[in-house]
Amino acid sequence: MPPIPGKACGSCKMCCQVLEIPELDKPAGPDCPNCAGRNGCAIYDARPNVCREFECEWLGERSLGPRLRPDLCGVIFFVDPDTDEYRAVSHPAKPMAFRAPEVFKHLVAMAKAGHVVVAKAGMVSHRIHANGQWGPWV
Ligand code: SF4
Ligand code: SF4
Numbered sequence: 001m002p003p004i005p006g007k008a009c010g011s012c013k014m015c016c017q018v019l020e021i022p023e024l025d026k027p028a029g030p031d032c033p034n035c036a037g038r039n040g041c042a043i044y045d046a047r048p049n050v051c052r053e054f055e056c057e058w059l060g061e062r063s064l065g066p067r068l069r070p071d072l073c074g075v076i077f078f079v080d081p082d083t084d085e086y087r088a089v090s091h092p093a094k095p096m097a098f099r100a101p102e103v104f105k106h107l108v109a110m111a112k113a114g115h116v117v118v119a120k121a122g123m124v125s126h127r128i129h130a131n132g133q134w135g136p137w138v
Contacts, residue, residue, distance in 0.1 A: 003055065004060060004061075007058070008059075012070050012071035013031075014070035014091065016031065016040065016041070017030070017031050018089050019089065021050060029122075034047070057086075061077075065102075067102060068102060068103065073100060074093075074094035074097030074103075075088050075091070075094075075097045075119075076089050083116075084116070085116045085118045086115040086116065088103065088119040089119075089120045092122060095124075104128070108132050111130040112130040124136070125138070
């Protein structure tokens with residue numbers, strides 16, 4: 001999904017922080033050691049394809065407003081390519097950020113649209129249901 005006009009990563013680097021990147025032996029949680037330099041990446045020209053190709057949902061989804069940019073709301077949204085789950089991964093420093101009203105409203109809407117919605121907070125995963133209930137997900 002291409003970025004929609006008016007949206008850009010800007011100072012956000014949530015995908016370089018919270019996601020696991022097996023190609024770099026980077027675990028989920030800590031910053032990628034390459035977070036620095038031009039465009040926020042010290043190896044920008046040699047970054048792996050997974051970095052070149054990744055775009056979070058916020059970039060391409062018009063309904064996600066400016067306050068839901070991942071670094072501002074503390075949650076990154078994406079569709080897991082292996083499970084097709086709609087994932088909301090909170091920054092380790094804000095593990096319950098997915099419960100913020102605007103974020104949670106979006107997650108419930110995605111569940112109502114038929115997605116399996118999973119919010120990850122540290123090592124814990126929660127399933128978000130279309131009726132607004134949420135609970136542990138294994
Ligand atoms: S999380 Fe989204 S908005 Fe933030 S840097 Fe990554 S792709 Fe860009
Ligand atoms: S290699 Fe660069 S683009 Fe990829 S996660 Fe690390 S800092 Fe981000």
